[in-house]
Structures are given as structure tokens and as C-alpha cells.
Amino acid sequence: MTCFSFRFGKKAGPAKGYVGDEDVSGMQNVNLFPYRELRNATDDFNLANKIGEGGFGSVYKGILKDGRVAAIKVLSAESKQGVNEFLTEIKVISAIEHENLVKLYGCCIEGNHRILVYNYLEKNSLAQTLLGGSQSGIQFSWRTRYAICIGIARGLAFLHEGVRPYIVHRDIKASNILLDENLNPKISDFGLAKLIPSNMTHVSTRVAGTIGYLAPEYAIRGQLTRKADIYSFGVLLMEIVTGRCSTNSKLPVEEQFLLERTWVLYERKELVGLVDTALNGEFDAEEACRFLKIGLLCTQDAPKLRPSMSTVVKMLTGEIDITHKPISKPGLISDFLDLKVRSVENQKNSKNTTYTSSGSDRQYNLSLSSDSTTSCATMTFTAIHDRSD
Numbered sequence: 461m462t463c464f465s466f467r468f469g470k471k472a473g474p475a476k477g478y479v480g481d482e483d484v485s486g487m488q489n490v491n492l493f494p495y496r497e498l499r500n501a502t503d504d505f506n507l508a509n510k511i512g513e514g515g516f517g518s519v520y521k522g523i524l525k526d527g528r529v530a531a532i533k534v535l536s537a538e539s540k541q542g543v544n545e546f547l548t549e550i551k552v553i554s555a556i557e558h559e560n561l562v563k564l565y566g567c568c569i570e571g572n573h574r575i576l577v578y579n580y581l582e583k584n585s586l587a588q589t590l591l592g593g594s595q596s597g598i599q600f601s602w603r604t605r606y607a608i609c610i611g612i613a614r615g616l617a618f619l620h621e622g623v624r625p626y627i628v629h630r631d632i633k634a635s636n637i638l639l640d641e642n643l644n645p646k647i648s649d650f651g652l653a654k655l656i657p658s659n660m661t662h663v664s665t666r667v668a669g670t671i672g673y674l675a676p677e678y679a680i681r682g683q684l685t686r687k688a689d690i691y692s693f694g695v696l697l698m699e700i701v702t703g704r705c706s707t708n709s710k711l712p713v714e715e716q717f718l719l720e721r722t723w724v725l726y727e728r729k730e731l732v733g734l735v736d737t738a739l740n741g742e743f744d745a746e747e748a749c750r751f752l753k754i755g756l757l758c759t760q761d762a763p764k765l766r767p768s769m770s771t772v773v774k775m776l777t778g779e780i781d782i783t784h785k786p787i788s789k790p791g792l793i794s795d796f797l798d799l800k801v802r803s804v805e806n807q808k809n810s811k812n813t814t815y816t817s818s819g820s821d822r823q824y825n826l827s828l829s830s831d832s833t834t835s836c837a838t839m840t841f842t843a844i845h846d847r848s849d
């Protein structure tokens with residue numbers, strides 16, 4: 461069990477209440493990098509060293525003064541949300557360590573610069589490799605997928621049950637699972653995470669996350685518990701077994717939504733037909749179907765029917781037998797929000813769309829972007845009228 465306490469360490473100098481506009485009081489043991497070191501590490505943020513771009517800003521590969529290879533994430537100047545996420549990321553991830561969580565080496569807060577420094581993970585994200593088509597050149601055998609699923613489950617079980625206050629990640633998805641050179645998975649991107657005191661059953665919060673992975677009770681009512689992460693994990697599990705995105709606009713309508721498709725094939729006792737054809741039939745059918753069933757258990761409509769992450773780990777490894785476990789229809793956000801048809805229509809017309817949809821008692825802003833190479837649709841979801849954080 462790890463307990464949190466935040467304070468800037470020796471390298472950080474005396475803890476100040478505010479750095480720039482941000483309240484950093486209470487943060488502990490965070491290594492502060494001088495901007496000059498990060499500039500040298502990346503050859504002045506040379507485009508040749510740029511390895512990615514996310515909602516937060518650009519990511520560069522660099523070599524630190526001590527020889528460590530790092531991924532250096534530079535917060536773009538405009539983003540106000542980014543500053544909050546920057547601080548959350550530092551607070552959450554600097555205090556904990558686990559083999560299935562990305563490691564934060566430190567950060568830079570100097571003038572207007574806000575930069576996060578992580579260990580560099582060679583094999584990119586699951587979204588870009590496993591779900592991104594064959595161009596990554598990585599073969600994901602069934603054994604590799606099995607190990608990846610269990611690694612992610614262990615990382616999430618640690619966040620949920622191995623630290624106090626426990627942590628709800630809030631954005632578990634394929635692009636936030638990075639792989640090291642041995643294809644060990646590491647959960648990344650803690651910018652949306654919430655620390656939840658153990659005496660609280662749930663917190664009511666602004667809804668943020670990615671459609672396709674969002675648990676209905678969280679999306680509709682803003683009720684955040686660990687079960688929302690477990691729902692997202694269930695969707696991710698199905699993606700890893702099937703090798704396809706949770707939403708794929710290029711498939712026939714009845715196959716576009718992976719969770720719905722999995723339920724239909726489960727009822728028909730044809731789950732094995734969903735397993736990734738790229739495996740050329742080289743997989744353990746009992747294990748693969750078990751994983752898909754666990755995916756359905758994790759996405760049950762009623763949060764209390766979803767197993768805890770430590771139970772999920774045991775189900776995946778076979779320590780807990782799920783053969784006779786009843787499974788009912790998973791919770792589908794599209795049933796509430798009438799999103800299905802509209803999202804598909806929007807995808808046809810535009811690459812990036814923002815629009816508003818009403819569902820139950822809330823209004824939502826949906827920003828939709830589709831990736832033409834992978835056919836994956838990503839919908840970023842923010843509730844407009846809801847309780848504040």
C-alpha cells in the first residue's frame with residue numbers, strides 16, 4: 461500500500477505555494493529539470509526529435525544529462541485545461557511507482573514553460589501499433605496480447621486498490637497504453653485522474669473522457685467511481701482480443717460498435733468469430749473467449765455487477781472461474797444519447813466535428829475526429845451543464 465504526500469524534493473528547491481499561476485503547495489519529491497537541460501536534450505526541440513502530438517501539446521524524444529532517454533511533453537501555451545492537467549499528472553504519478561504505470565522523471569516549471577519528462581517507451585501506444593494497422597511491423601501474438609491485458613489490469617488494480625487515496629484514471633483507452641521494448645504495457649496520461657478518499661463511495665464531477673470507453677452512469681449522471689475505469693478497461697480488453705477499435709465507421713452498421721457486436725455474438729455463442737483474424741487462428745480459443753466475456757462483465761450496465769480490478773486480474777489468469785457467471789446486456793451509452801446514428805452521419809461529412817447532443821437531463825459537447833488510416837473514430841466528450849469538480 462502506498463500513501464501519498466506531496467512535497468518538492470531537494471532538487472526542486474524550497475516548496476512555494478505558487479509557481480506561475482499554479483498552486484503547487486503540497487507536492488513532494490518532484491524532480492525539477494532546468495529548461496536548458498531539456499532544450500539540450502531535444503536539440504532545441506528539433507522537429508526531427510518530435511515523436512507525437514496530443515491534446516496537451518507536442519512530445520519529443522531526448523537524452524537527459526545523465527544519459528537516460530526521455531519522452532518530453534511540452535504543454536502548449538494556450539491551454540488552460542492543460543495547466544490543470546499538468547498539475548494533476550504531477551500530483552498523481554510522481555507519488556507512485558508500478559511496473560505497469562509510466563514513470564515520470566520530473567517536470568519543468570520555468571517562466572512560461574510547463575514540461576513533463578517521462579521514461580521513453582520504445583514501442584509507442586496500443587492505438588498506434590495494435591489498432592493502427594500493420595505499418596508498425598509489430599506482431600501481437602496471442603501470448604503477447606494475453607500478457608498485455610494482464611499487465612494493464614494489474615496497473616489499474618494498483619491504482620484502484622494499492623494506494624490511498626485511491627485513484628480513478630478516467631481516461632483508460634488504447635492511446636493511453638504505451639509499450640516498452642519488450643511490449644510490457646504502461647498506463648499513461650494521468651491528467652484527468654481523480655484522487656478519491658476511501659470514505660467516499662463516489663464523487664460527482666465534470667464528465668470528460670472518450671466515447672466508446674465511457675461508462676453510462678458516469679456519462680449520464682457524472683457519477684464517478686472506480687467502476688467507470690473498469691468499464692473502459694472492458695472495452696479496451698475487447699479491442700486487444702479483436703484487434704479493432706471500439707468504433708469503426710468503415711464496417712457495416714451492425715458491426716460498427718464493438719461492445720454491441722460482442723454482446724450479439726455472445727448471445728449467439730459465436731464469440732470466437734470476433735478474435736483478430738491477424739492471429740491466423742493461432743490462439744487459445746478458450747482463453748480468448750474468456751477474455752471477451754470478462755470484457756462484457758466489466759461493461760455491465762449496473763456498476764455493482766462489474767468485478768473489481770483485482771478480481772478481473774484473477775479472472776484473466778484463470779484463478780477465478782467465470783464459466784457459470786451470469787452475464788447480462790452491457791451498458792451502452794448510445795441507448796441513452798441517440799449518438800449512434802448522428803456520429804456516423806457526422807463522420808461521413810467531416811473529419812473533425814464538434815456538436816451538441818442532449819441526453820437525459822444534460823447537454824453534451826462532442827468533438828469527433830476520425831482517423832482515415834485506422835478507421836477509428838474518437839469522440840471526446842464534455843458535459844456542458846453539470847456539477848462542477
Ligand SMILES: Nc1ncnc2c1ncn2[C@@H]1O[C@H](COP(=O)(O)OP(=O)(O)OP(=O)(O)O)[C@@H](O)[C@H]1O
Nearest residue numbers: 511512513514515516519531578579580581585635
Ligand atoms: N513516454 C513516452 N514514450 C514514448 N512515446 C511517448 C511517450 N509519451 C507519449 N508518447 C508519444 O506521444 C504521443 C502523444 O502522446 P500524448 O499523451 O500527448 O497524447 P495522446 O494520448 O496520444 O492523445 P490525447 O492527449 O488526446 O489523449 C503518443 O501517442 C506517443 O506516440
